[in-house]
Amino acid sequence: MSKNYFEVIRPGINSTFQDLGRKNLYHIGIPFSGAMDKRNYLLANAIAGNKGNSAIIEFAYQGPILKFKGEKVNFTITGDVNFKITKKNKEVDGCCYQNYKLEEGDILDIISTNRSVYGYLAISGNFDIQLQWNSYSTNIKAQIGSNNGKKLEKNQQIKILDTHSHESKKKLEYLNNKIENIRVIKGTNYNYFSEDSKKFFFTKEFTVSKLSDRMGMRLEGIKIENIVDTNIKSEGIIKGVIQVPTDGNPIIMLSDHGTIGGYPKIGVVISSDYDKLVQIPPGSKIKFKEIKLSDAEMLFKLYEMETANLISKIK
Amino acid sequence: MIKNISNLGDAALYCDFGTVVNKEINTEVIKYFKNIKEKNINGIDNITPSYNKLIISFDLSVTNFESLKKKIENIEIKNFENKKGNVIKIPICCDKEFALDIKRLESKLNISEEKILEKFFSKEYYCYMTGFIAGHPFLGDTDKSLRAKRLETPRVRIPKGSVGLTEQFCNIYTFESPGGWNIIGNTPVNIFNKSKEEKPNLIGPGDTVIFKQISKTEYENHNE
Numbered sequence: 001m002s003k004n005y006f007e008v009i010r011p012g013i014n015s016t017f018q019d020l021g022r023k024n025l026y027h028i029g030i031p032f033s034g035a036m037d038k039r040n041y042l043l044a045n046a047i048a049g050n051k052g053n054s055a056i057i058e059f060a061y062q063g064p065i066l067k068f069k070g071e072k073v074n075f076t077i078t079g080d081v082n083f084k085i086t087k088k089n090k091e092v093d094g095c096c097y098q099n100y101k102l103e104e105g106d107i108l109d110i111i112s113t114n115r116s117v118y119g120y121l122a123i124s125g126n127f128d129i130q131l132q133w134n135s136y137s138t139n140i141k142a143q144i145g146s147n148n149g150k151k152l153e154k155n156q157q158i159k160i161l162d163t164h165s166h167e168s169k170k171k172l173e174y175l176n177n178k179i180e181n182i183r184v185i186k187g188t189n190y191n192y193f194s195e196d197s198k199k200f201f202f203t204k205e206f207t208v209s210k211l212s213d214r215m216g217m218r219l220e221g222i223k224i225e226n227i228v229d230t231n232i233k234s235e236g237i238i239k240g241v242i243q244v245p246t247d248g249n250p251i252i253m254l255s256d257h258g259t260i261g262g263y264p265k266i267g268v269v270i271s272s273d274y275d276k277l278v279q280i281p282p283g284s285k286i287k288f289k290e291i292k293l294s295d296a297e298m299l300f301k302l303y304e305m306e307t308a309n310l311i312s313k314i315k
Numbered sequence: 316m317i318k319n320i321s322n323l324g325d326a327a328l329y330c331d332f333g334t335v336v337n338k339e340i341n342t343e344v345i346k347y348f349k350n351i352k353e354k355n356i357n358g359i360d361n362i363t364p365s366y367n368k369l370i371i372s373f374d375l376s377v378t379n380f381e382s383l384k385k386k387i388e389n390i391e392i393k394n395f396e397n398k399k400g401n402v403i404k405i406p407i408c409c410d411k412e413f414a415l416d417i418k419r420l421e422s423k424l425n426i427s428e429e430k431i432l433e434k435f436f437s438k439e440y441y442c443y444m445t446g447f448i449a450g451h452p453f454l455g456d457t458d459k460s461l462r463a464k465r466l467e468t469p470r471v472r473i474p475k476g477s478v479g480l481t482e483q484f485c486n487i488y489t490f491e492s493p494g495g496w497n498i499i500g501n502t503p504v505n506i507f508n509k510s511k512e513e514k515p516n517l518i519g520p521g522d523t524v525i526f527k528q529i530s531k532t533e534y535e536n537h538n539e
Contacts, residue, residue, distance in 0.1 A: 026361035026372070027348065028516045029446040029489075029507075133512060142449040142490065144509055185324050233336055234453065236363025236370030236446070238327045259363060260446035260453075268324030271375050293380060296325040300375050 002125075004070030004160040008152050012064040012110065014214070017055045017127065017146035022135035026236060026259045030144065033137040033255055036118050036214060036278040037079070039307050040176075044078040044122035046311045047097060047170050055129060055136035055146065057121040057158075061281075063110025064152055068102040073163050075100055075108070079119030079279075080176050082111040098171040099124070116176065116279040125163035139256055141215065172314045179276040181289040185296055187242065187265030192228040200224070201266060205285040206250065212282055214256040219286065223248030226264060234262040240269035240277075254278060270296040272303035316343065320387060322380045323370060328387060330369040336455075336483075340367045341443045345520050350392050358383065364520055365444045366453075400442070400521035405487070405502050407478050407526050408534035413501035416466070420480070420497050423463045432528065434458040435499065440485060442522045448490050450507025450516035454524055456483040469495030476501045478526070487518075500528075503537035 018041065021034025035041035035058055044056050057064070063081065076099050077083055083094040086107040094100060096119075102108060113119045129136055129146040136146045143149030152158070190198065206221035230246040237243070241253045243263035252269060253261070255278075269277055270291060280286055291299075316332070323329040330347070332340050341364075348364040351371065358378030363370040373383055409417070409432055417428050424431070440454035447453075457480060465481050470493060473479070477488040479496025486496055489507040506517045518524060529537075 023360045024352075024362075026363040026370075026446065027444075027520070029449040029451050032360070132509070142507075142509070144449070149509075185322070188321065188323055188329050233334075233366050233368075234444075234447070235365040235368040236361075238323060238361075238370065238372045240324055258447045260365060260444065265323070268327075270325050293322055293325055297375070297379055300325065304376055 002070065002160050002162055004068070004073055004163060006066040006068055006158040006160070008064055008154055008156045008158065009067055009107070010065040011152040011154050012059045013062045014060040015064045015152040016058055016138040016140065017129055017136050018058045018138065019055045019136045020053050021137050021255065022133045025133060029259050030133070030142060031139065031256050031259055032239060033135070033139045033145070035120065036255055037120070037275045039275045039310075040078040040118070040120050042307060043097065043172065043174070043310060044076050044120040047076040047078070047099060047172055047314055048074065048122040048124045049164065049170065050122065050124065054122065054126050057152070059110060059119050059121070060113070060117055062112050063119060063121070065107065065109045066158070068104065068106045068108065070104060070160070072101055072103050073160060074124035074165075075102060076122050077110065077119060078122075080114045080116045081119040082114060084109050084111065097174050099169065115178075115281060117281050118279060123160065123163065124165075126161045128159035128161040141256060170314055172310060174310060176279065179273065179280075181287050182273050182277050183270045183291040183296065183299070184242065184267040184288045185270060185291060185293060187267045189232060189264035190266055192226050192264040193244070193266060194225040194227045197222075197225045202288055202290050205287050208280050208282050208284050208286055210282045214254055216254050216257060217252040217277070217280075219250045219252070224250060224266060228264075230264070231262050232264055234260045237261040237265070238268070240271070240274055241265050242267045242269065252277070270299060272296070272299040317347065317369070317387070320384050325380070326375045327370055327372040328380065328384060330371065330387065332367045332369070334367065336366040336443075338441055341441075342521070344369050346394065347392060348520070349395060350390060351387065354390065356383070356386060363446065365446075400519070400523055402523045402525065403518055404525050404527055405504055406529040406533070406537065407500040407502050408529050408531055409500035410531045410534070412531075413477070414499050415477070416479075416497035417499055419466075420461075420463055420499070424460060426460060431461060431499070434461055435480075435485075436526055436528055440524045440526070442518050442520055442524060443484075444520050445516055445518065448488070448492050449509075450489040450518075452487055452506070452516075452518040452524070454485045457485055463497055465495035466497065469493055473498060474501065476503065476506075478502060501534070503534050
């Protein structure tokens, strides 16, 4: 193991280790977890020059302040993030999608995400953390995964297992584009809702509530009226499912969601729009657009091609 | 038998076994769950059995709805012999400190606390599914005289280990969690143990649970 490590001076609001998540555990109640914005996770690792799917640090709104101890390490930040690096005699404002080098005593201050929620910090190498059920992803609710299932805490150390001296000038020209409409496939209980509500759901704006986190995004706006039953027999759910509880305010299930739910499902966000959905900050407006399964499948192919194309453009 | 397979979004199959909730239909769901799991079909990320549904979510970059649907429709389903569920004994303390909603149940059901506990402890319970939070079992069926609705306003925090009732079901909260079930007691047993990677959940679908009432002293002296 290397002698390199970070000291956590400020942990940030919700900073956790994440990778691509864990599979095959829904039946015992363990959600997928993993990086909320998969594309930015993949780009962070690619620019940092990591071959496999290394664990990264995901942060929300305000990120951590980390003091580097050791010889050197390269890192990359992705998303739409303000950060700066304080070296012995100078301060550098950081740019996302670019590699930087940290040396003994340097301080990385991840100040905030801009008009978005999540950002990612990858090092060129690997953190010294433990796999649980084949994933490094942390689920704080069930206290599963890296860092004993906890968020980063003040004064803790983050040990670095190995680093590689990666070409430190690698970068990518990329702007996270904002999304106008979130595309949705009708849910299995679509007909539980009144004609007016169904129409409103696909035409009116909703506001993202402050009560949103890695488990779910709560929405406020026109109340969705249920005309059949506000409860269903509990059944499995997946990320992207939009449930409507008794109060009529929709909730979108996100990566750390409960695996079973008993509220009717009005719709499901399509896979290609998920990364953009999770980046919509509280207070923002959101609008849903109905889409067919075949179109959603085609859009997912495009999404994957775009991601591959971006990775190939890293120089 | 699966009555119908539809899509839940663009990356999951929604397999419907009917609308009724009973052990027979649930056993059928679990049989499909085990058979599909055993086949390790490429692209499947998760299979979630519940009372009468089976949700199969998949990786859209590997497979898609139509092709996976065909595979599931043509899958060979065999019976697993000698694979009856386990019988698990769970001690519960119903001291007033833990029985948060026993008074509510007395008034809603119009029977005494003694009668509620007597009816509750005289039955064995079948585990329909686990989920919602890690390891959390959905058990049933409770005696007809014990069936009450959820709390009008759910609790923000239900203590870990709480045992709750609603409709014909009972459950055990494996972690502190929000929830609306009527709490009648608490178990000192750890129902979910993350250090046991192979089998972290004590109770799984198809298992039988027998509850045993214990005193406050026994609760406090419980050692695993």
